Amino acid sequence: MTAAHVETARPTTPGTELGTPATEVSTPGPAAPVRGKEHVVGRVADIPSGEGRAFVAGGVQVAVFRMRDGSLHATQAACPHAGGPLADGQTDVDVLVCPLHLYAYRWSDGASTSGAAPVRVYPVREQDGAFVVTV
Amino acid sequence: MAPRTDAPVLGARRAATTTLRLDDELDARGRLVVVGNGMAGARLVEEVLERGGGEQFRITVFGDEPHGNYNRIMLSPVLAGESHEDDIVLNSHDWYADNDIDLRAGVRVERIDTAAKQVHAADGSVTPYDHLVLATGSHSFIPPMAGVRRKDGELLPGVYGFRTIDETRAMLEATGRCRRAVVMGGGLLGLESARALQGHGLQVELVHAMPWLMNAQLDAEAGAILKKSVESLGISVHLDVLATEVLGAERVEGVLLGDGRRLDCDLLVVAAGVRPHADVAVRSGLEVQRAIVVDDQLRTDDPDVYAIGECAQHRGEVYGLVAPAWEHAKVLADVLTGTDPQAEYHGSRTATKLKVAGVDVAVMGVSTPQRDDDEFLVISEPKRGVHLSVVIRDDKLVGATLLGDTRKVAFLTQAFDRGAPLPEERIRLLVDLSDGAAEVGVAEMPHDSQVCNCNGVSKGDICGAVTAGCGSVGAVMDRTRAGKGCGSCKSLVKQIVEWAADGDLAEDPAASWYVPGIPMPKPELVRAIREHDLRSVSAVFAALAPDGRDDAKSKMGLTSLLKMIWGTDYLPEKDAEFINDRVHANIQRDGTFSVVPQMKGGVTTPAQLRRIADVAEKYEVPMVKVTGGQRIDLLGVRKEDLPALWADLGMPSGYAYGKSMRTVKTCVGSDFCRFGLGDSTQLGIDLETRFQGIESPAKMKLAVVGCPRNCAEAYVKDVGVVAVGNGKWEVYVGGAAGATVRKGDLLATVDSPEAVIELAGRFMQYYRENANWLERTYDFVPRVGLERIRTVLLEDGEGIVADLDAGMQRSIDAYTDPWGQDAATPATPGQFRPSLPLVELPKVPVR
Numbered sequence: 001m002t003a004a005h006v007e008t009a010r011p012t013t014p015g016t017e018l019g020t021p022a023t024e025v026s027t028p029g030p031a032a033p034v035r036g037k038e039h040v041v042g043r044v045a046d047i048p049s050g051e052g053r054a055f056v057a058g059g060v061q062v063a064v065f066r067m068r069d070g071s072l073h074a075t076q077a078a079c080p081h082a083g084g085p086l087a088d089g090q091t092d093v094d095v096l097v098c099p100l101h102l103y104a105y106r107w108s109d110g111a112s113t114s115g116a117a118p119v120r121v122y123p124v125r126e127q128d129g130a131f132v133v134t135v
Numbered sequence: 136m137a138p139r140t141d142a143p144v145l146g147a148r149r150a151a152t153t154t155l156r157l158d159d160e161l162d163a164r165g166r167l168v169v170v171g172n173g174m175a176g177a178r179l180v181e182e183v184l185e186r187g188g189g190e191q192f193r194i195t196v197f198g199d200e201p202h203g204n205y206n207r208i209m210l211s212p213v214l215a216g217e218s219h220e221d222d223i224v225l226n227s228h229d230w231y232a233d234n235d236i237d238l239r240a241g242v243r244v245e246r247i248d249t250a251a252k253q254v255h256a257a258d259g260s261v262t263p264y265d266h267l268v269l270a271t272g273s274h275s276f277i278p279p280m281a282g283v284r285r286k287d288g289e290l291l292p293g294v295y296g297f298r299t300i301d302e303t304r305a306m307l308e309a310t311g312r313c314r315r316a317v318v319m320g321g322g323l324l325g326l327e328s329a330r331a332l333q334g335h336g337l338q339v340e341l342v343h344a345m346p347w348l349m350n351a352q353l354d355a356e357a358g359a360i361l362k363k364s365v366e367s368l369g370i371s372v373h374l375d376v377l378a379t380e381v382l383g384a385e386r387v388e389g390v391l392l393g394d395g396r397r398l399d400c401d402l403l404v405v406a407a408g409v410r411p412h413a414d415v416a417v418r419s420g421l422e423v424q425r426a427i428v429v430d431d432q433l434r435t436d437d438p439d440v441y442a443i444g445e446c447a448q449h450r451g452e453v454y455g456l457v458a459p460a461w462e463h464a465k466v467l468a469d470v471l472t473g474t475d476p477q478a479e480y481h482g483s484r485t486a487t488k489l490k491v492a493g494v495d496v497a498v499m500g501v502s503t504p505q506r507d508d509d510e511f512l513v514i515s516e517p518k519r520g521v522h523l524s525v526v527i528r529d530d531k532l533v534g535a536t537l538l539g540d541t542r543k544v545a546f547l548t549q550a551f552d553r554g555a556p557l558p559e560e561r562i563r564l565l566v567d568l569s570d571g572a573a574e575v576g577v578a579e580m581p582h583d584s585q586v587c588n589c590n591g592v593s594k595g596d597i598c599g600a601v602t603a604g605c606g607s608v609g610a611v612m613d614r615t616r617a618g619k620g621c622g623s624c625k626s627l628v629k630q631i632v633e634w635a636a637d638g639d640l641a642e643d644p645a646a647s648w649y650v651p652g653i654p655m656p657k658p659e660l661v662r663a664i665r666e667h668d669l670r671s672v673s674a675v676f677a678a679l680a681p682d683g684r685d686d687a688k689s690k691m692g693l694t695s696l697l698k699m700i701w702g703t704d705y706l707p708e709k710d711a712e713f714i715n716d717r718v719h720a721n722i723q724r725d726g727t728f729s730v731v732p733q734m735k736g737g738v739t740t741p742a743q744l745r746r747i748a749d750v751a752e753k754y755e756v757p758m759v760k761v762t763g764g765q766r767i768d769l770l771g772v773r774k775e776d777l778p779a780l781w782a783d784l785g786m787p788s789g790y791a792y793g794k795s796m797r798t799v800k801t802c803v804g805s806d807f808c809r810f811g812l813g814d815s816t817q818l819g820i821d822l823e824t825r826f827q828g829i830e831s832p833a834k835m836k837l838a839v840v841g842c843p844r845n846c847a848e849a850y851v852k853d854v855g856v857v858a859v860g861n862g863k864w865e866v867y868v869g870g871a872a873g874a875t876v877r878k879g880d881l882l883a884t885v886d887s888p889e890a891v892i893e894l895a896g897r898f899m900q901y902y903r904e905n906a907n908w909l910e911r912t913y914d915f916v917p918r919v920g921l922e923r924i925r926t927v928l929l930e931d932g933e934g935i936v937a938d939l940d941a942g943m944q945r946s947i948d949a950y951t952d953p954w955g956q957d958a959a960t961p962a963t964p965g966q967f968r969p970s971l972p973l974v975e976l977p978k979v980p981v982r
């Protein structure tokens with residue numbers, strides 16, 4: 001960026017922090033493997049049918065999806081491609097589609113349908129009206 | 136596994152996958168080692184595997200680049216931002232693992248011990264071989280200029296070659312902060328990079344040492360015409376001058392030309408040719424002249440070492456194109472696997488068809504007559520940027536150059552390759568004379584004439600694939616790889632497939648579907664939805680999708696369609712909406728959202744501005760920006776802040792996120808402007824009021840201007856309205872000035888603002904009912920045809936105008952401001968809950 005450009009590269013609103021340049025955000029990639037600890041992350045009423053919501057399970061950000069047929073899925077919350085918020089994605093019986101660049105990830109193994117890095121999937125079940133995720 | 140680097144590895148392996156290897160001792164297969172994982176090296180491995188070589192050889196591939204194998208010739212579209220780098224991966228790391236190939240990606244080979252038959256690599260490894268193939272390609276040639284390198288030998292920051300994906304990424308990244316580029320070299324790569332950088336908004340100057348562009352392929356006259364075409368893109372061209380010095384201490388600041396001129400720049404691309412990568416061969420004692428010398432079996436002077444691709448010199452020729460490299464790979468695979476131990480390569484006749492800086496170019500053979508009795512035919516139309524020429528010797532075509540118009544390339548290529556007889560009237564070689572004589576069609580093409588030069592696919596191969604059962608163009612392309620290189624032959628491939636299938640072709644059925652998950656074109660789908668009374672997206676899937684399966688990528692299109700059909704009677708389902716529609720804001724790269732309040736016709740008030748300012752401060756909005764749509768954008772708003780922010784704003788949504796009517800831009804018009812012929816501002820406000828938030832297959836952007844000076848760009852809008860005086864207004868449709876630029880077509884001239892509103896509504900409804908999902912009006916209008924649209928809308932030729940008006944009215948009645956609604960009560964639990972909890976926002980900044 002030339003000097004003149006930097007001058008204008010300030011937040012317009014006073015008091016706002018400037019983030020890190022986009023170029024310095026490294027590709028998040030897949031999350032760490034599952035270690036096997038169970039966490040209760042939320043209740044059934046927290047996730048409308050067909051949608052996803054994000055939670056923190058033992059320090060790990062997870063996105064939990066409740067499908068229209070009642071089945072559950074959980075994945076890492078940030079897209080391995082460029083950190084997109086996967087809980088904001090759209091779903092069907094086979095895949096989860098990230099809202100940012102529309103990469104699709106298979107529920108079965110987290111693999112991307114386009115050959116990009118896979119998303120980590122976590123075991124999730126419902127117990128007494130609550131979601132239990134194993135991370 | 137690939138080594139980890141900061142930059143993502145193209146075609147990388149899934150993390151934590153391991154490959155089991157047999158114990159070396161137990162493996163009786165020969166050892167085939169390939170050095171270079173580029174176009175030639177990887178293709179050789181494919182060809183070997185195709186001939187069953189996986190049983191014969193343990194294969195190891197060394198690649199200097201950390202990536203899987205990618206399509207180098209597609210780097211130009213990647214640099215231009217037209218292709219995504221993920222789309223150019225040919226073989227991912229997984230492919231190597233799946234085929235039991237040991238890929239040493241990111242490992243450079245340093246030398247070969249031909250006596251011990253071992254490969255020594257930079258990571259210290261020593262790999263024995265039985266057969267060794269060098270496919271090390273070329274590197275960019277950096278001419279010796281003062282200042283181009285730093286003391287440590289690295290290029291001065293800001294100076295780039297154009298050969299690898301890493302260089303392409305680096306340049307792409309630099310486009311964001313650079314403003315002026317100089318490109319050295321007026322050949323293919325120089326022109327391509329100049330056009331790409333120009334497309335990124337940089338001011339580009341091109342310096343070429345020769346008197347005309349692409350001097351290696353074109354004659355002076357054609358080069359001059361190409362120069363005009365390039366200059367018309369806004370690129371300045373300096374010919375016949377050398378760059379002698381690169382200026383700048385820390386990073387590039389400019390270049391000095393031989394004639395003393397100085398060109399300032401903050402980015403310098405050096406595309407002054409390539410040099411074969413022959414250092415390994417030299418160090419290993421192999422014979423190297425201009426490149427590594429090989430015989431007709433691609434063998435070097437060591438009997439177990441071969442060279443293919445750009446690093447090989449065969450019968451004095453070194454090629455700089457993929458087609459010869461792929462011919463090398465075929466012959467060598469035949470030899471190595473014993474499929475045809477006598478196979479020989481006798482050189483390539485290179486015919487190239489390229490798109491250079493947006494201009495079609497095809498060249499083959501010689502470009503100018505070389506003997507006294509050579510026939511030379513030239514057609515030159517500098518104004519149109521067209522220059523065509525052929526050179527004929529002894530009744531055979533020995534050269535052709537087509538610039539700006541390559542329609543005759545198929546026939547010329549055949550004539551060149553096969554020595555096919557030429558028409559008596561030579562001019563027929565270059566133009567179709569309209570006396571009804573049939574053009575040499577695909578039917579007459581010889582079976583073995585090459586169609587896809589990149590992948591060496593002949594007409595016969597394509598016909599073979601059709602006979603073998605490939606039922607669509609896509610299937611044939613997948614099977615034969617035709618059209619999968621630079622893509623310039625796709626239309627010819629399509630013609631041949633159609634001819635070979637003789638009408639028996641499965642038209643890719645999905646192409647006509649409205650959304651991929653429901654096998655129906657739009658009219659049929661609309662009928663079925665009405666017939667079964669389907670009011671929600673899940674009901675549509677249950678009733679109409681194969682096995683009732685839902686499909687994520689179809690949901691958004693279906694939601695839009697149902698809203699159009701049912702108006703208020705549509706049953707909303709949040710999960711069928713894209714995130715933008717779920718929270719009525721546009722998602723940003725860091726998961727925050729942008730908020731654009733409605734500002735009808737681009738007119739605002741001090742009170743509105745004050746509120747926007749207050750809200751921006753209260754919610755720490757990182758950027759407040761005036762948009763290209765004449766309103767104000769609050770960018771970087773946290774999802775959880777949206778409802779409160781809307782409530783504080785007290786303004787309705789501007790729908791800047793939806794596939795819907797967006798804005799109506801206006802100019803000041805007759806109230807203030809001395810040229811104004813009509814009250815464009817008021818008409819814009821009225822249009823926006825009436826059509827606010829109307830869902831559509833793709834965005835609809837409108838504008839109204841007070842006179843043909845067109846200050847609010849009405850000629851290039853989906854619906855554009857121009858006051859022409861005496862109370863008359865012109866209504867244009869199908870204009871665009873986004874990714875596509877198209878001047879709208881004049882639909883009608885009407886004589887009141889009311890008539891404009893009525894006609895605009897009819898047109899938009901007709902478009903909503905008939906356009907494909909995501910088809911903008913700039914595609915819809917030409918597809919349907921202006922005449923037909925006029926007949927339907929102006930003469931009621933199909934008797935549907937009343938229905939169109941009613942349909943539009945239904946949607947207008949269903950309008951509610953989504954902000955007002957959901958700010959008061961969320962539509963679903965957690966509608967505005969953050970989706971990246973704990974992450975400090977914004978993670979990526981807003982400049």
Ligand code: SRM
Pocket residue numbers: 721722723724729731760761762763764765766767768791797798800834836870871872873874875911
């Ligand atoms: C905010 C704005 C840029 C600005 O800062 O000025 C903008 C921002 C975006 N535009 Fe635009 N466009 C904006 C005016 C335009 C204009 C100019 C205009 O409207 O007069 C055009 C050309 C006119 C046209 O569309 O024909 C324009 C042509 C596009 C296109 C290309 C559409 C095409 O088919 O040619 C896209 C991509 C798409 O739609 O797929 C796009 C897509 C986008 C998206 C929505 C990308 C996305 O999906 O996230 C951008 C959202 C950025 C963000 O993070 O919020 N934007 N975009 C402008 C908002 C206008 C408004 O007030 O509503």
Ligand SMILES: Cc1cc2nc3c(=O)[nH]c(=O)nc-3n(C[C@H](O)[C@H](O)[C@H](O)COP(=O)(O)OP(=O)(O)OC[C@H]3O[C@@H](n4cnc5c(N)ncnc54)[C@H](O)[C@@H]3O)c2cc1C
Pocket residue numbers: 170171172173174175176197198199200207208209210211242243244245270271272273297298299324412415443444445446454455456457458460489621
């Ligand atoms: C931007 C661009 C556009 C192009 N467009 C076209 C086009 O439209 N049509 C066309 O026909 N051609 C085009 N070309 C040319 C084409 O890409 C080359 O002819 C082709 O890539 C040659 O293949 P190759 O395998 O010989 O070399 P490369 O593809 O360059 O592969 C050589 C590989 O070997 C590796 N290597 C080198 N030395 C070592 C070592 N010591 N150890 C390990 N690995 C090593 C390199 O890192 C490289 O990955 C284009 C080239 C570029 C750069």
Ligand code: SF4
Pocket residue numbers: none
């Ligand atoms: S705002 Fe529009 S032009 Fe700018 S980066 Fe986004 S899509 Fe591209």
Ligand code: FES
Pocket residue numbers: 079080081082083084098099100101102103
């Ligand atoms: S961030 Fe998910 S697809 Fe790009």
